[in-house]
Amino acid sequence: GAVVSQHPSRVICKSGTSVKIECRSLDFQATTMFWYRQFPKKSLMLMATSNEGSKATYEQGVEKDKFLINHASLTLSTLTVTSAHPEDSSFYICSALDRGLAKNIQYFGAGTRLSVL
Amino acid sequence: AQSVAQPEDQVNVAEGNPLTVKCTYSVSGNPYLFWYVQYPNRGLQFLLKYITGDNLVKGSYGFEAEFNKSQTSFHLKKPSALVSDSALYFCAVRDGNDYKLSFGAGTTVTVRA
Numbered sequence: 001g002a003v004v005s006q007h008p009s010r011v012i013c014k015s016g017t018s019v020k021i022e023c024r025s026l027d028f029q030a031t032t033m034f035w036y037r038q039f040p041k042k043s044l045m046l047m048a049t050s051n052e053g054s055k056a057t058y059e060q061g062v063e064k065d066k067f068l069i070n071h072a073s074l075t076l077s078t079l080t081v082t083s084a085h086p087e088d089s090s091f092y093i094c095s096a097l098d099r100g101l102a103k104n105i106q107y108f109g110a111g112t113r114l115s116v117l
Numbered sequence: 118a119q120s121v122a123q124p125e126d127q128v129n130v131a132e133g134n135p136l137t138v139k140c141t142y143s144v145s146g147n148p149y150l151f152w153y154v155q156y157p158n159r160g161l162q163f164l165l166k167y168i169t170g171d172n173l174v175k176g177s178y179g180f181e182a183e184f185n186k187s188q189t190s191f192h193l194k195k196p197s198a199l200v201s202d203s204a205l206y207f208c209a210v211r212d213g214n215d216y217k218l219s220f221g222a223g224t225t226v227t228v229r230a
Contacts, residue, residue: 006160032216043207043220044161093160097216106218108153108160 002028002098006109013084014117021079021112023094029074030096034106035067038091050077084116119144121208123221131229136198138224140191140208150191151209151218152182161207167191178202198228 003026013019023033031052036044048069049057056069066088068080077096081088091113095106120143130136142148149168153161165176172184182193191208205225209218 004160034217041223041225043222046217049217091158095161104149104216105151105163105166106216107163110160111158113158 002026002096002105002107004094004096004107004109006094006112008112009110010113010115012115012117015085016083019081019084019114021081021092021094021114023077023079023096023109025075025096025098025107028096028098028100030077030098031074032097032099033071033077034095034097035069035077035079036093036095038093038111040091044093047079052077081114084114086116089114089116119210119212119219121210121219121221123206123208123224125224126222127225127227129227129229130198132200133197136193136195136202136226136228138193138206138208138226140193140221141189142191142208142210143189144210144212146212146214148189148191149211149213150182150184152176152180152191152193153207153209155205155207155223164193198226200228200230202226203228 005024007022033050035047038044047062050069050071052071058064071077093111095108122141151166152164155161165174167174167184175181205223207223208221211218
């Protein structure tokens with residue numbers, strides 16, 4: 001299957017700092033990417049849909065000013081957690097939609113474990 | 118609205134025995150169904166999908182799933198489980214009008230040697 005790279009895999013930061021997470025589709029172009037948050041032993045919660053060249057669409061209850069999403073190219077979307085606090089500690093996962101050959105399959109990155117001290 | 122139910126939090130089987138992970142769905146239009154597997158501290162790996170066509174879909178690592186429209190189910194199966202199949206399995210659905218997926222709560226599979 002297609003490859004999606006997510007970086008960093010783990011980050012520890014102090015409360016009040018900002019953290020940027022990158023999501024790259026390595027072997028296909030992705031006009032649409034998604035950002036999820038996963039709590040321990042829980043399902044994935046969709047945070048936002050990232051669209052290349054336009055503003056992201058946020059799910060209800062997700063603060064767009066806190067979770068900044070930029071999708072400046074067909075292979076890269078970034079999520080910036082601004083002024084992070086301990087309650088933002090979580091596992092963040094991105095996915096990229098592969099529309100090639102009408103597959104329309106989301107391929108996922110390996111995730112980023114964020115710990116805010 | 119769309120939703121997925123995975124009724125079992127955990128499934129335990131012995132290596133070599135058949136493995137089944139259950140999934141039922143609800144969607145307003147035609148269902149697009151997916152199974153993903155997640156290993157600890159990793160992202161999700163795509164296993165298989167159903168869009169149209171044969172009700173029995175074959176995927177990666179020897180897994181298959183059967184689409185049953187009347188029962189609105191899409192159970193994941195493997196004829197002979199391996200210890201390495203131990204992981205967290207997610208069923209997901211979307212309808213034809215939106216690319217957003219709705220995931221089930223996940224089923225933890227443990228295959229004992």
